[in-house]
Amino acid sequence: MSDVMVSGREIHVNEEGFMTDPTQWDEEIAKVLASNIGIELTDAHWAAIEFAREDQAAEGVTPTLRRMAQAGGVSTKEMFALFPKKPAKKLAYVSGLPKPVGCV
């Protein structure tokens, strides 16, 4: 685990760069993380991030693509459009959440 200064604040990240404490996350950090992976955040991104963070807080696990479609109202197609190639991991990264562990 490392401590990193982002937007003037210290945050904890793991070896890969995923944040390890969701409570340290804020929107400024999200913008920095998104730009790290080449994503500019739109309203649709923010809606997905908001659901992912609420769901993770409630369920204790990061939502998978299936969960985003079923409970979050963000279809699989839309997830691939918003977060290309690796949607679930990219959403987790930008949202300050651990990588999703579910298989589906």
Add this chain to the structure above:
Amino acid sequence: MTTATLETLPIPDLGDPDPGGRKLCIICSKGSLDMAYPGLILANAALGEGIETHIFFTFWGFDIISKKTMDHLKFTPVGNPATHMSPMLMGLPGMTSFATHMMKQQIEGIEVPPVGEFLEMISDAGGHLWGCRMSADMQHLEIDDLYDRVEGIISAADFIDLSEGAQTIFV
């Protein structure tokens, strides 16, 4: 624990999986409920990692994409030691229906979709579904008889062309 700055923040590898273009082909050759899922789960996982993915449904695996069978795949415990139950009981009448019902409940319980919905999810994620020509001919089926996201009915030779340079998994 170390302290870094924004400039040295580690960035996870979330880009293209392989500059050369990693590609996965999965052959689904079995049509029982328990043998349908491994291929579908692997395909879905590969797509979630940004990998070009094709599934070729052949022989009994054709049942997974055939409209009249896809929602009625069965799980039979007969001859399956993984059920951890007495082989004497497995052949009793009604056991296949019971075991199928149990497995569907277990699958639903961990929020894994039924077969049709799973195929839709794979297609939405950019996965390619292909039916086998010989299987179609044997069952006298055409493309209209197959799940509507299936892109085509192709021959074994077509599949060999399609899978050039791909990692191929046989289920």
